[in-house]
Amino acid sequence: MKPSRLPHPLTALLILGAALPAAQAADIAPAQAIAKHAITHEDVWLMKRVGAPQPSPDGKWAVFSVTDSAYDSKEQWSDLWIKSLTDDTPARRLTFSKGGEGALNWSPDSKHLIFVAKRDGDDAGQIYRIDIAAGGEAQRLTTLTLGARQPKYSPDGKQILFISDVYPDTADEEAVKKAAKERKDRKYSARAYESFPPRFFDKWLDDKKARLFVMNAEAGAKPRDLLSGSKLVDLPGFGGAQGDEGQSLDAVWAPDGKSIVFAASTNRHEAARASSFTQIYALPLGGGEPQQLTKDARSYHGLKFSPDGKTLLTLTEEEAPGKVYDLSRLASFAWPMTNAQPKILTATLDRSISRIALPSDSKRIYFTYEHAGLEQLHSMNYAGGDQRQETSLPTGVINSLNAGGKAMVGVWESSVNPPEIYAFNGTPKRLTSFNVEKAGAIDWQAPEHFWFKAADGRQVHNMLIKPANFDPSKKYPLFSVIHGGAHNMWRDGFVLRWNYHLLAKPGYVVLLTDYKGSTGYGEEFARAIQFDPLKGPGDDVNQAVDEAVKKYTFIDGDKLAAGGASYGGHLANWLQATTTRYKAIVSHAGEMDLIMQWGTSDSVYGREVNSGGPVWSNLPVWREQSPIMQGGNHEKGTGFKTPILITIGELDYRVPINNALMNFAAQQRLNVPSKLVVFPDENHWILKGENSRYFYNEVHGWLAKYLK
Template sequence: MKFSTLMAAAAVAVAGFSSVQAAAKVPLTHEALWMMKRVGSPEVSPDGKWVVFSISEPAYDPEKAVSDLWLVSTSGGAAPKRLTNTKAGENGVVWSPDSTRIAFTTKREGDEVEQVYVLDVIGGGEARRVTSLSTAATRPQWRPDGQAILFETMVYPGALDDEANKKAIAAKKARKYNVRTYEHFPIRYWNEWLDERMPTIEVVSLEPGAKPKDILSPTTLAHTPGFSGPEGETSISLSPIWSPDGKEVVFSATVERWNAAFSEVNYQLWRLPVDGGEAAPITPAKGGFRSPTFSADGKSLYFGYAPRTEEIYNLARFSKVAWPAGGEITTVARDFDREPERFQITPDGKTAYILVPEAGKTNLYSVPTAGGKPALVIEPATGGYGALTIPQKAAKPLLIASYGSSVSPEEIVRIDPAAKTHANLTHVDTAEAATFDWQPPQHFWFTSAGGRQIHNMIILPPNFDPAKKYPLLVFIHGGAASMNTDSIGLRWNYHLLTAAGYVMLMTDYTGSTGFGEKFAQQIKLDPLKTPGLEIDQAVNEALKRYPYIDGTKMCALGASYGGHMVNWLEATTTRYKCLVSHAGEVDLESQWGMSDGIYNREVTNGGPPWEGNPIWRDQSPITYAKNWKTPMLLSVGERDFRVPIGNTLENWSTLQRMKVPSRLLVWPDAWHWILKPEDSRHFYQEVDTWLAHYLKDGPAPPAPGAIK
């Protein structure tokens, strides 16, 4: 089907594209939250005319979930049109330089693993598969001339082509034994055991019948002990991009991976000739590098850069290096004590727009690329922006992003910096969101006993009546290097938790990000005590400010570091009626030994456990087990290697030994997060029942094994 026909033809509309209809407000339910369509990040054509994005249509039965690509004009006013209609979703979507095609990876019928596909958006037709690998392809990138694509994959040691990888896979399957063998740290990450495979970069020409070529595995760098790429939550990625002339590839890698047990791991930016040769560092600086991006004129390479120091947190500052010369790094965003989450350069190369998380929101700033202090452009009244994109070949400057808040599901928007506002290009969930009885958070600040300014948010329940009294949920965010955000989440949804008639308090304690580098660093040598005192102060402040909170009926809950803090509250106060801890540590020493990362814990606590720093015991909740009295609901994923199940079992054993009313949820298929739809629904049911029992005199939770 021709593009003109595609855009003119009637398409199956996504529910929610119509204008908002007046409807009675209803409380949020798990079913409404989970089944709500989810809009993916915008990918804008280089000419600035079109945006491709995904729409996920969830289901409680994963086999019935759908995710496809859609197309919308950046001029606005027209409903999006569906581009794909397949069982598997598409990942890593990128436009061709001439704005006619898109590339992506997916696993379609006949594919063992994800492959690279190319779809002609203008001419229409079916997507064409351009790789047939035994190893999965990820993150495609077009060469500037549009005639080739690079991508990433994981390969076996010594395998320089796909035939060699196939042999390695077959040999592994043919083994009569099953064992993992290691000689160096790390051995596992988040939810999986690491194996011998290494990241590499391959290039495939778009000529029919062309085979991918591995350009990194033959190099000395790839065979250097300790070589690897930066580790994300679900994968390792070198984040490769083409040089402006298409003759080199730029990527981030380390040769210090095996040092992870006793030092910070430093990365460098590297350049690699595509036609053969060795990789060379672009800059002598080492540390962490994020999102390398070239300016339109090809004279500057921009990135986020964080040095590795003996601090537990360092800002990733917006920086650049000259190209092709390389050399020393220049900081672009100067005198700016905030960390850009994303940056984009205008086509004329003079201005950069950056997204900055601050106090629950994500704000838009601008800064001259020659260097300077960023200036605030837009601070949304609620929520914030994400996935900012600026097309480099557009007729005029154009800013496309996503926007959402805790009461507004993410939609694609066009930002007008001069007017300091945005206009929606999509309305996928607008109508449904308008039917829920939910309110944006109320913000307040107080000065802590230590003299720090502490940010907080209050979430109100549906049918809120300020004349009534409501039990309080004290939600504690994870991290600690994170912050509470005014956004919709599935893991701990504020409005779903408060729907049964609770008020929620969320505090950005010392160690949180979005409040300056020093504020995040001040948790060093004080991992739990001061944040715990600040949360206690926040509760006192909320009780003074909001007379509708019932201070006799309170529960604290959180996951990861939030779970650590809940465990600390168990050890240090009896003011709560109950507690809920998911994936929380209870013993700093055993957590050090079992976690997938250990050195950063030594930095936090002042050296390894055997050197005797009292923090290891003084700030371990289990040290104060004789004081434990508050009923606690424990939850843990069996595949969690970040806060392994051992710490939860220690917690459980202690609660049982001290005869504290407690309930343990072990999720065999979950890791650090509970992601399966039915598991998520049951988790919320368990939490709701626990809260109702202790805060509203509801019935006790059902006996273990009972079907709910």
């Protein structure tokens, strides 16, 4: 996939009563009977964090994680819970361990569940199995030096497929263990690289390589490396998508259980100068050389087989040459695959598919996609026809969706309803209530949506957030908060890092604008930032502010502020350099110089494509749309003048700290009121509880100082 399609793990989010079906609202006390309060950081941080539910193959149960958050990470717990899908009995806790569990997968007979956890005695995450039918403690199945991840039961339930890592030139576990000890015992700490990238978000990458393993589904069974000795893994660019836990090869069992189907790249080593493609391969269970099934300029991921085993479904991006964004479309192949050309099922839908679910009794594919702040349920037949919208809640977003048997479950949330588990068979039904009572006690309103026509004729979507105790007869300062990405969308969701209502709490109206480059509005809208990375989006943000001031009489047009993180930080810096309309700016993880960001970030090629050529090509965009190059334009009445709060995580390798240091240096050089806040133990996001509390206090303090 293109380097510009960057992961944006923005932690995601019903209007109580109004958005809930009446039958579900009945168990909530009338609004006037609840003593409501303005949201606090404790409300945001200590909400239960509900993970994606995994329904059992017989459709009778759903298992999911629930995190009991705490400000001290040592006091935080995460466990698995189980909920019946056949009656209304409450969910119950299934595990009692502090470390947490992930990568859940059911056995085909719905009696056992496997997951990955790091428990006492584990140096890395291992696969555990718990007997759902009989109960009891979870049993460790693997003891690999480098751990195991993404386990999946075989169709007959007798074997488990998973991913683990090996070191170069290691043929078995003993060799891996020996190599690990040698690295631990080294007297030096140097890192050496001969391919790009050397870093990812907050991690320096090492020489571990992802491999596919299979083992019998029992404790003590010996895992077998299916890719060992193959020519494919010896290619310099072999690998998968990089994540926090390492590379993913996106592997699934073939329906007959005799082979493995997976997606991998063979040109990852070209990441600094080309798009990386992930193609589909098949590998016999007995090992040997993988067979490449697709050979095109696409990337494939999210592989799933239809319940009848006759169709392989996958999400795919075209990877169009010279373009900065490609829609994720849904494609299918007849199985066994006889034609390497995919059938694009959503060719006429100008949206990226987020996720799909395949109930066993249905002849339809269910899917979600982003649109104007929402993410709702849709379906189509297996030929890609009869696309239609299914019954969805009118607000919020579905942020996970899985099928098991006839059941379909997921997580639904909105900005005023933290995540809960829902069933999506017909009218959505809430299955859990971990956060309902706490959410019901907060004085908050759902976002108000509005659109305007941009100067170039595009329709731009916005959401407006009002503070607690809102009085339309009063005047409120406006805080325009800019999303990251840029290929992202403001979602009607419950957010941790830039919680809309917590930002609005002191008495601000918060404006959320999906500027050009955002997702949820079609491929061309997202591509519109090519050759215009900051000016065009910045103009949209400024016009959105003008439109909001004109539309809403309760906004004080003389008290405006703007801020954002990542790409939102880039734009915050751009606004500070090019307009003086704002009284205060907040910039987190914002770039200052396109050239410097190109050379120090963990992603370079997508930035080069976006600007039209390499940094040495002398293209004007590299200088003309770098905030630092506009900062001294005082003769034009602009330049760096607006007071700015600059925050950064010292471990941020996506937007490295040199950007923040340059920003602060420039502000101090020009005698601009400015403050630099560095979080030594944070990365691209502020993820620790007390750091988060401090961050919000700093933002609120800065705004209060200049929006009196």
